Amino acid sequence: MKFLKYIGFVGLLAVISFFLFNEKEIASLERPIPANLSENLREDSRKLPFTGAHNFRDLGGYKTADGKTVKWGKVYRSDNLHSLTDEDVKYMERLNLKSVVDFRSDEERNEEPDRLTPDMTPILLPIKFEPEGITETLMRDLTFGDLDSSNLLRDFNIILVKEFTEEYRQFFRHIVDNGGEPFVLHCTAGKDRAGFGSAMILTILGVPREKVIEDYLLTNTYVSDHVDSELLEIELKTFFRADSDNLRKINLVEERYIQAAFDTIDSHWGGMDKYLSEGLNLNESDIEKLKSIYLE
Numbered sequence: 001m002k003f004l005k006y007i008g009f010v011g012l013l014a015v016i017s018f019f020l021f022n023e024k025e026i027a028s029l030e031r032p033i034p035a036n037l038s039e040n041l042r043e044d045s046r047k048l049p050f051t052g053a054h055n056f057r058d059l060g061g062y063k064t065a066d067g068k069t070v071k072w073g074k075v076y077r078s079d080n081l082h083s084l085t086d087e088d089v090k091y092m093e094r095l096n097l098k099s100v101v102d103f104r105s106d107e108e109r110n111e112e113p114d115r116l117t118p119d120m121t122p123i124l125l126p127i128k129f130e131p132e133g134i135t136e137t138l139m140r141d142l143t144f145g146d147l148d149s150s151n152l153l154r155d156f157n158i159i160l161v162k163e164f165t166e167e168y169r170q171f172f173r174h175i176v177d178n179g180g181e182p183f184v185l186h187c188t189a190g191k192d193r194a195g196f197g198s199a200m201i202l203t204i205l206g207v208p209r210e211k212v213i214e215d216y217l218l219t220n221t222y223v224s225d226h227v228d229s230e231l232l233e234i235e236l237k238t239f240f241r242a243d244s245d246n247l248r249k250i251n252l253v254e255e256r257y258i259q260a261a262f263d264t265i266d267s268h269w270g271g272m273d274k275y276l277s278e279g280l281n282l283n284e285s286d287i288e289k290l291k292s293i294y295l296e
Contacts, residue, residue, distance in 0.1 A: 106126050
């Protein structure tokens, strides 16, 4: 009898999950492309309506300190592309993307391979934060509150600057050499590894720091509903034993996370100019080329 009651409860959870976490999909041809819209409508469509990606957005439209504007339709940032639907892939074809820079670890990528269009070339630059083999344990400890997540992502941003310079050097070499073709950079959630990469793109192009941080924090606006749904699903599956507050911290971002990266660039590299020249191996000609391609 207890078993039957349990099956009934699990069935109820399945029904609740189905209605909570399934939305009607928009046909690909009905979805907007910011670069094709009038200027006053582009900002409202910065986040692109993918069904299987929740943080896919255009980096265009930001003003630089010298009055220029980052071009729309050239640089996109995103979360995982594994769960894209067929309509999502058709939509991505309309964006004319030619490459995808994937910062996920080998394990993440093998477990959830990207769905790409035939025209997209993958650029694999794996960045792995967790020591080998403890990911499952780490997630369990975070889920049940045995590990405080408060400073986890702040520390990760410090590590990105100190230990993964080669990956970001290759990333920017690809951007310099790709001839201005549209591309997307992404990781799993699209906010840490891709977040730092996006912040550096905007910084190099001359976007003021406050706007760079504003873009970084947009993750919270764009994924909040998705995170709420995911956390509710976890609570249901764990019979409300999960520490949702602890999990929420690692699913969203705070200004102090990206500020820690900027502070580490100053303390570890001696400032942004040295990080660009000595760390990322970008000379003045490279930077001017990037500006000529991605600004108008």
